[in-house]
Amino acid sequence: xxxxKEEQGPMVPGDKAQPGAxxxxxxxxxxxxxxxxxxxxxxxxxxxxGRVWVPVGTP
Ligand SMILES: [Zn+2]
Numbered sequence: 775x776x777x778x779k780e781e782q783g784p785m786v787p788g789d790k791a792q793p794g795a796x797x798x799x800x801x802x803x804x805x806x807x808x809x810x811x812x813x814x815x816x817x818x819x820x821x822x823x824g825r826v827w828v829p830v831g832t833p
Contacts, residue, residue, distance in 0.1 A: 788819035788826035799830040 788805065791798035802808035803820035810817055810824035820826050 786819065786821035786823070786826065788821075789828075791827045791829040793827045795827075797829055797831045798827045800825045801828045802826075 785793060788803050803810070803817060803824050803826045805819035806812040806817035806824060808824040810820065810822045812818070816822040817824070
């Protein structure tokens with residue numbers, strides 16, 4: 775079996791909202807500042823993407 779989904783992967787520790795959700799938006803990862811790397815290694819907070827999902831639409 776070889777499923778190759780181009781969708782968002784599983785949530786990463788930095789995600790505060792469901793990836794792809796209507797009320798969620800991407801923001802720069804506060805840990806790595808959007809670089810995807812932290813202290814010479816892949817940022818664990820964002821999984822190396824440099825972005826995390828956060829809730830949006832709140833006043
Ligand atoms: Zn990060």
